[in-house]
Amino acid sequence: MDDEEGFRTAIARRLGKRGFVPVQASTGEECLEILGREPMDVVVLDVKMPGMNGIDTLKAIKLRNEKTQVILLTGNAAVSDGVEGIKSGAFDYLTKPVEIDHLVNKINQAFEMIRLEEEKQKELEYREKLEKKMIDTERLASIGTMSTGIAHEINNPLAIINESAGFMKQVISSPEMSLFSQKDALMKGIEKIENSIKRASKITHQLLGHVKKPELQFSEVNIKALLYETFGLLKREIKDKQININWEIDQKKNIVWSDPYQLRQVLMNLLNNAVHAVSENGSIILSTSETNEDMILEIKDNGIGIPKENLGKIFDPFFTTKSFDEGTGLGLFVVHKIIANLNGKIDVTSTVGKGTSFYIRLPKTNESNR
Incomplete structure (x- = not known):
């Protein structure tokens, strides 16, 4: 100037x-x-x-x-x-x-300063991510050690409580108790006990599943076929809420190199969350895109959305916004762990009142996995 x-x-x-x-x-x-x-x-x-x-x-x-x-x-x-x-x-x-040569030299020095600052920033971000990953690894390792002991310690009394609740139910259901005025109240109490036992058992099962790394069986997986299969398990809920499922999956962009059993577990969790998030006549959109090495599946709903302050916590163990009876807080934690084991990545974006999108990135072939 x-x-x-x-x-x-x-x-x-x-x-x-x-x-x-x-x-x-x-x-x-x-x-x-x-x-x-x-x-x-x-x-x-x-x-x-x-x-x-x-x-x-x-x-x-x-x-x-x-x-x-x-x-x-x-x-x-x-x-x-x-x-x-x-x-x-x-x-x-x-x-x-x-002198033009002096000015050119000074401009080049300025560009070099910009390059060095960018490298410094990238290095800083990399170190922060590495430190966070190390902290997460240590935290999860401690959770794993604790989980095994806790799960086994809880399972033993749960079995006794469950057996006792079953016995009480048999007694109350007997003809001798037919005239007992508090029979219905007792039955409801026992059912609450049984439901709590089921929830506690579910938590211990998920904890043990987290600690024990599964043996993965990789193969070519048709993601669209797996989605159809998973939706079949949710068809009742989808029909009851009249949810519109929009398929935007390219026939040429639906093959991944993965473990079908583990991937099915991921899809079941995410689709179930989407079904519960949308209201009646809501919509769920499934679409795929790809890079040279990876396929990206997007599961998008127009449901209630996730508050900004919770987005960074949803993959943490035991974090849940659901009520005591509805969620354990381990679902998305397990999903994140499975995707990592499948050499993939999962990201999420969300706006309260507009909906949520999960992005699953998986290798397309065994070669891209190396």
Whole structure:
């Protein structure tokens, strides 16, 4: 940016010959307007400008995008402006008249600074993910150790309670108890005990299933056929709520390399969640896309959605928003673990009141799994 058109045009032409794609501006206001439409990596500013000067323009640029590198041009007698610019976030400054080779060198240095900052950010993000993964691994290992002991300890008294509840039920159902006034109340109490036993047994079963890694049997799996099969188990609920199932699965994009039994468990869990999330006459959309190595299945519903504050927790063990009788909080945790064992990934997006989408990414062939 420079208000002297001849100087500005000459610099732009020479930079163009060096492989850069310069965009010219004659004022600070015009420079900011251009940056609002088209962000730039490096900006060269003349400090002495009519109206909005170079220092003010620099501050406005940095306020908008801290990553943009700014090189200031100052007069020989205005080195103090360059120093002030450095304090305000400029990459560096040059004094006029500017040698084109010196300017090109400074621009290349600015681009190198951008590259280094991006690498630094990527490294930081990678380390954060690695640390989180290590923490999760340690946490899950401790859960696994605990789970085995807890499950076995709970199963023994559950068996005794279940046997006693069955005996009580037989006694209450006998002809001798037919006139007992509290018979119905006792029967309801016993049924509550039995339901609680079933729920506790389900938790211990899932805990043991989490601890013991299954032996996987990989083969080519037709994802569409597996979805049809899974929906068959939910047809009653789908019919009762008159849910509309939209199939948008490409016949050429429905084969994955996976364990059909484990994948069926994943689909059953996610589809069951979708069926329960939508209201009457709701819809569930199934679609596929692919990359060179992977197939991506999207299961999308227009149900109640998941609050933003819960999205990061839904794959955690024992996290659930369902009532005591409805959920154990292990379903999506198990789903996440299975997908990882199948060399895949699972992601989720959701908006409250609009619905939820789960994305399952799995290898298409055994080769892409290596």
